[in-house]
Amino acid sequence: MPIRKKLEDASVFRPAEIELLSRIFAETAIEGESAEERESRASRIIANYQLGIRDEKELIELSRRPLGR
Secondary structure (H helix, E strand, O other): OOHHHHHHHHOOOOHHHHHHHHHHHHHOOOOOOOHHHHHHHHHHHHHHHHOOOOOHHHHHHHHOOOOOO
């Protein structure tokens, strides 16, 4: 599921937030990534944002790490 759909389904993000998180998702795409890996990356981006991280560069960096690290 693309991150935009996941965000819209959650109905808790404003359009500007969806744009930011979608941009981060696109920026961190990995060639050959499986659907499961994309889901995991989308979840990391959203989780970090919900924890209060708003800096785009920091979100990009954190999205490349497994959750909890």
